[in-house]
Every structure is written in structure tokens, then in C-alpha cells.
Amino acid sequence: MFINRKIVQSVILGAAAFGLGHSASAQQAYPSKTVQVVVPWTPGQATDAAARMAADKLSNAMGQTFVVENKAGAGGTVGAAYVARTKPDGYTLLAGSTGSITTGPLLNGASYAAKDFAPVSLIATVPYVLVTRSDFPAKSAQELVDILVKNPDKYTFASSGVGSIGHLTAELFTNRLGIKATHIPYNGSAKALTDVMSGEVTFMFDSPTSIASHVQSGKVRAYAVSSKNRSQTLPDVPTVAETTALKDFDLIAWIGLLAPAGTPDSVLDALNQQINANLVGQDVQNRYRTLGIDLATSTRADMARVIADENERVGNLLKTAGIKK
Template identity: 40%
Template sequence: MTLGAAAPASAAYPEKPVRLVVGFSAGGTTDVTARILSKELTEALGQAVIVENKPGAGSNIATDYVKRAKPDGYTLLMVAVTSTINQTLYKNVSFDLNTDFDPVALAVRVPNILVVNPNVPVKSVKELVDYAKANPGKLNFASSGSGTSIHMAGELFKMLAGVDVQHIPYKGSSPAVTDLIGGQVDFMFDNMPSAWPQVEAGKLRALAVTTEARAENAPDLPTMQESGFPTFDVSSWFGVIAPKGTPADVVEKLNAAIRAALKKDDVKARLADLGAVPADTTPAEFGQFIKSEVEGWAPVVKASGATVD
């Protein structure tokens, strides 16, 4: 009797519920994106995909937890841009995103926008740079906290523009935007979903979007690249990674399910409400993207002087 080739050990995957770990509290953009995906993956895979929140240390606790999990596809991480910044920001991190994980798929990108208080006498990025250079040390920019992607976007601008502006960290984007509207701070780079309603209400003035392409819901708003910063391409993003050594066929099955979900009209509509743009990447493409993000943020973090023990 001739036996056929043995099927992969993971061919029946998944045979039990899958955990999608989020390194932040419930309700944030990372968590909301994970819950949209988990619903779609539950339907596609035939097993419950359960979101598990493990906040702390800027998402490092969750990242370390997933790194140590069994590489069988049943414990996944909803990774965000924060983790690529943390590789340099934290003096002692217990993981390496490039070597300790298998990339699965980039899910979405969320544009940031450069906004100013309307009383700041500028209407373009060039005018902001000129005004900052004419008033060294007088302008300040807000962020949702030291070391966040919003903070680092401001530091990147400061570095590329060669301007002397001061960073004012807040405990979250909401209080930062409140003080920006009130005139306590002059400008900031914020996630489009939280800042754009204030722009539409006339409480803030938008100067540019930070992604390479213009935002669909703000087609008249120029990009930073169009505004004289050809290498400026910054966004918040979220994707899925697995512990190193996860079977390749499991990674491919998850990748296919995620990409299919992101192409569904109702999913795209829900993501659009977050200001998120669906991605479509192979595991290898996402791995290269993570590598470029880690390398790209390292000099910005070092130039900012920000560090966490």
C-alpha cells in the first residue's frame, strides 16, 4: 500500500479559540481595530477569535507576553507603530520585533495631520517653518505623551525643518487637542479621527496630512511631502504578528483571512469611520515594513532625547 504525503500538523487549524492580544486598554484605536478584525476572523476561521487586553509599559507587556507564547497560531499580537518606536525608546526591551516574531499582515494605516491653533498666523507648512525660524523657542507643540507616534512625528518635523520648538506632552490626545484649541499650545500632529472634526468645526486649522498620499476625506489638504518634506511619511498603523516559529501554513491562512476581511465593503466602512485605510500585504511585505519602521524611528527617538528605563 502506498501512503500519500502526510498533511501538515497544522492543517486543521484552528481547532480551538484564538487570542488576539492588544497592548492597550479597551476603547482605543488599536483595540477597536482588533475587535473589527476578530469578528471577521471568527467567521472566516470557524473558531472564536477573542481580543485580550494586556495594557502597560507602552504595549511592551503584551508584546513580551506574546513573544513567550507557544508558536502555534493560538496567541497573536495586534502590533502598532508604538512597538517600533519602543525598540529605541526603552533602554531595556525584552523583544526584537525583527527576530522574535513572524509577521502575519498589516491591517490598517491611520493618517496623522498637522494642525495649528487658528491664532497662529500661518496657513501652510512653509509659513509655519518660516514663523518658527523667525521666533526661535517661542512655539510649542503638543503630543499624547512622550515617546508616542504623535510626539515622534513632531520631533521628525523639528529635525527636518531645523526649527527650535518646544515639546509639551499630555496624558492622551484628547487633553492635548483641548489645550491646542484653547491656545495653551501652538500646533501638533494628531491622528486624523480625533483632530479632523475640530478642523471641520473651525476650531483648528489643518496644514497637511502626514501620509504619502492625500486623505480621501480631505482631498484638498496637501501632504507633508507636497509641502517641502519629501521624506515625511508618517502614520499610525496596526497589524498582526505571531511568535517566532509559528507554522508557515498557519501564517498564510491568517494572512489570507485578514486580507479578505479588509476587502469587504462593510469592514471598509467601519474602518473609514476611524479614519483608517485598509492595507493589503503578504507576511514578507509586512516584515519589511516593520523593519523599515524600526530603522526609521531610531534616529528620531535619539534626536528627541526621549528615553524610558
């Protein structure tokens, strides 16, 4: 039996072309089913709200449902640990933040590390605001610093808990300026802020979400925000860098999407592209402003740098300040 070589070659080439086309089609098909976005906090918090906004935009842009599921507990580490163990195929994402990715492993003994995740994109940042009671004698951040420096160990600062972003920001602020003040940790920021407003505690760094209405009503005095740029929620409040000697001061919380390490680059790139293209617009800005968070997207590489830099700075700060759970 004779076989026509030209026919065989045609069949082989056709099969190869089909295989390549089929492979490319499979790659382009992501997502082909529902994507789970895990929020390691309870519903209603800033991370949850930002994740739901991103999930809604991704659902509309990518033609599949991105469903948010809350897996709270242990300072954000329960949900993060769950995602770290899942298959790295892009169908389980984490709405991570400073608390779950940085302080969780460094301070709370989490079973994972930042390297166990692949950054997708930032979706928001949260600056912290330096506040005192409304009638405290200092009229500016520098005047507040002068009073605190001249009276070591006389004053106190509050936080929502040991290792919280407000605590870390205050520790960095006081350490770099040579301020000696006593830390008073609370279980959450509500009671802490109440005691600052009454004068029971001198000052604190808190999120715009918590303090914006009190600033507007005159119940607290806002001196400065911890970010290098002014807050979109409180644009009239200067930065620490603008009002003190700390010209490079910049410490914020971030919120972003991450996937398990090992997720294909094609999937991560597709998600990043859609976030940057669709998490925009006045509706997003308006929603974020009500939450007290700032809109921020990024490349994958830039988000990786944010996490690496934060891990180094927070790790050093924990050691310098002797912060332990």
C-alpha cells in the same frame, strides 16, 4: 511461514499514503480551536477596534472563533511580552502597532524585540495631522514653517507623551526643516489638543481620530498629514510632501497582526491570505473612517519591511533628538 511481498508492499504504500494524507489534513485543519488575539491596549482604542474587525472577519472566514483579549499596560509592552512568550502555533496572535513593537523595545525597555514576532499582515495605518488653533496666521503648512523658522525657540509643540507617535512625527518634521521649537509633553492627547486650540501651545501632530470633529467644526486648522498619501478620513487635507520642501516625508503609525517567532509558515500564510481576502468592503471602510484610521493590508514580507524600516528610522530619530524616557 511465507510472506507475500506484494501484500507487504501494498500495506506499506497504503500506510505511507495514509500518513501523507493525515499530515496534509492536519496542516489544513488550522485553526482547529479558538484563536486568541491579544490587544495590548484598553478597549475602545483604534488598535482594539481594528483588531476586533479583523477577528470578526477571520472567524467568519476560517470557521473558528478569533477572540480578542485586552492585556494593557506599560505602553503596550505587557500584552506584547505575553504573546512573545507563548507557543508559536498560531493560536495566540498580537494586534501590534508602532507603540508596542517599535517604541516599546527602543524607548520603554521592553523585554522583547521586534525579531521575537513573525509578521502576519497589516490591518490599518494611522497618519498624523499637523494642526494649530483655527486663527493662527499661517494659511498653509509652508507658511507655518516659514513663521516657525524665522522665530527660533518662540513657539511650542504638544504631544500625548514622550516617545508617542505625535512626538516623533513633530521631532522629525522640525529637525528636517531646521525649526527650533519647545516640546510640551502631556499625559494623553485630549489636554494637549485643548491647549493647542486655546493657543497655549502652538502646534501638534495628532491622529485623525482626535482631531477630525474639531477640523470639521473649525476649532483647529489642519495643514497636512504625515503620510505619503492623503488620509481616507480627511481627504481634503494635503500631505506634508505636497505642501512643504519635504517631498519624501512619510511617518505613520501602523496596526497589524503578528505571531510569536517560529510560528509555521503554513499558518502565517493561511492567516495572511484570509486577511487580504476578507478585510475589505464598504463596511470595513465605513467603520475605519469613524475611527480615523486607514485600511491597509499587506504581504508578510511587506509588513516585515515596514517594521524594519520603522525601527531604523525611529532608532536614529531617538538618538538625533536625544529622546529618553
